[in-house]
Amino acid sequence: xxxxxxxxxxxxxxxxxxxxxxxxxxxxxxxxxxxxxxxxxxxxxxxxxxxxxxxxxxxxxxxxxxxxxxxxxxxxxxxxxxxxxxxxxxxxxxxxxxxxxxxxxxxxxxxxxxxxxxxxxxxxxxxxxxxxxxxxxxxxx
Numbered sequence: 202x203x204x205x206x207x208x209x210x211x212x213x214x215x216x217x218x219x220x221x222x223x224x225x226x227x228x229x230x231x232x233x234x235x236x237x238x239x240x241x242x243x244x245x246x247x248x249x250x251x252x253x254x255x256x257x258x259x260x261x262x263x264x265x266x267x268x269x270x271x272x273x274x275x276x277x278x279x280x281x282x283x284x285x286x287x288x289x290x291x292x293x294x295x296x297x298x299x300x301x302x303x304x305x306x307x308x309x310x311x312x313x314x315x316x317x318x319x320x321x322x323x324x325x326x327x328x329x330x331x332x333x334x335x336x337x338x339x340x341x342x
Contacts, residue, residue, distance in 0.1 A: 210249075211245040213271050221261055234256065248272065263292075267284060286308065
């Protein structure tokens with residue numbers, strides 16, 4: 202699979218903004234970035250930092266990880282399953298925000314227990330990072 206470029210990120214952001222029925226100015230205000238800067242990102246002229254992507258994702262109420270992959274910050278092949286799992290959890294309309302966070306905590310603790318993602322920080326819908334494990338580990342005895 203070819204690496205996604207910044208233009209594709211911009212197109213994706215524009216689609217998400219329109220789906221959320223937000224103007225460019227409204228999204229810029231909600232994300233805490235300037236209107237011209239956000240416009241340049243959407244047109245593929247600027248590559249935003251992970252922090253800016255996290256702010257935009259929070260304002261759009263979408264997965265920051267999805268934006269990281271589209272921006273080339275995360276390896277799409279290696280991290281695709283993890284990103285897709287998190288995106289599905291965050292997009293599930295039948296769960297409230299608290300339930301989504303708990304489910305992500307449990308998911309991450311199982312991944313760490315199985316040797317995956319132990320060094321990775323976890324971005325969440327509310328913009329926090331570093332999710333603690335969900336309970337004590339059991340050892341064979």
